[in-house]
Amino acid sequence: MPLFERHPKGVVLTQAGEAFLGRAQRIRLEYDDALREMHQMKTGELGVLRLGFSPTLDDQRVMGTIRRMLVERPAARLHIVEKLMQYLLDMLIEGELDLVIAPIPSPPMPEIDVVPLHEDVLYVVADQAHPLHQRRDLKLADVAAEPWLLPAQNTRLRGQLETLVREAGLPALNIRVEINASSLSNFRLLSGTRMLGIGSTWTLERLRALGVLPLSISVPPLRRQIGLLTRKNAYLTPLAQRLRELLAAEMKPSKPKK
Incomplete structure (x- = not known):
């Protein structure tokens, strides 16, 4: 079954090629996750947590929660990305981020697991x-x-x-x-x-x-639901798991004053 076909502007993927590419990308991401996990098991390091969040959210609470985790885990290192939702989702799916705090995608995306945090009006x-x-x-x-x-x-x-x-x-x-x-x-x-x-x-x-x-x-x-997003079946470090726990406890809405 051919994976490529000639096109006036070059070579393009066939339908089978698109399916194969998607599977290959998932295998690559799972392989990268396995390498990260083995490295951390070998070295005992927490590693670097790559976190993305939407700028339309409560950055004071997000940063306050991150600060609390840094106090708890003095060896922790973070890479923080603040972008609009569509860019964060792309980075998460490509394995460039570990966790994303953003509006929950609608319709649901099969590549992403969601932990609901709160409703935002x-x-x-x-x-x-x-x-x-x-x-x-x-x-x-x-x-x-x-x-x-x-x-x-x-x-x-x-x-x-x-x-x-x-x-x-x-x-x-x-x-x-x-x-x-x-x-x-x-x-x-x-x-x-x-x-x-x-x-x-x-x-x-x-x-x-x-x-x-x-x-x-x-x-x-x-109205929109805010959630903590991770790539489906991705390896989560203990550091990522702890931040997820802290965010779930902290990100609770309060009614605004008129």
Whole structure:
């Protein structure tokens, strides 16, 4: 059965080739895991824990939990990566990360195991002087026509919001500012403007310090589950297992104040 076929632009994989490549990649990752495990058994070292987390999460709690583990394990070494969710998932699947803290993928990904941590509620936020703060029980139609500051088009959050608007029969969103990285500093652009954005439960207190507050509108479809993600059947060091325990105990949501 051929694995390759000629193409005007070169050689491409056949369907069988794609299947073989996927299996070969899994074998390579399992081999790498086995080597890491044997090395640690031989040397007694904790090794390096490679952790990724989404910048839309509560980094204070994440870093606080990591700090607690470092105090517990003085020999521990970490490599921390902060990226948007889609990049973290790619790195996890490719074996470049051991653990990822991020929104749980939907639909589920067969290559990834998930430990749910908590539910995170997303809010439509605006400058404290925005006229929509004077209204209560806002509907989607009330905010859809406003200018928006949103993540890039290929992000899950952006896709969910645009789908929600489209299914409600409303015009496409007016995206005035598009961002490729999620950072609280981006929300400074909302100050003194009519632009709206999306903030999570964990960011509301710090957004309030910027003069950015949640509007009185509920968008249930934008609720998301946050989880601890690992590659299926991957070897987890004792260090990774301990951090997983600490995160599961620490990452519990609290209700935000209006």
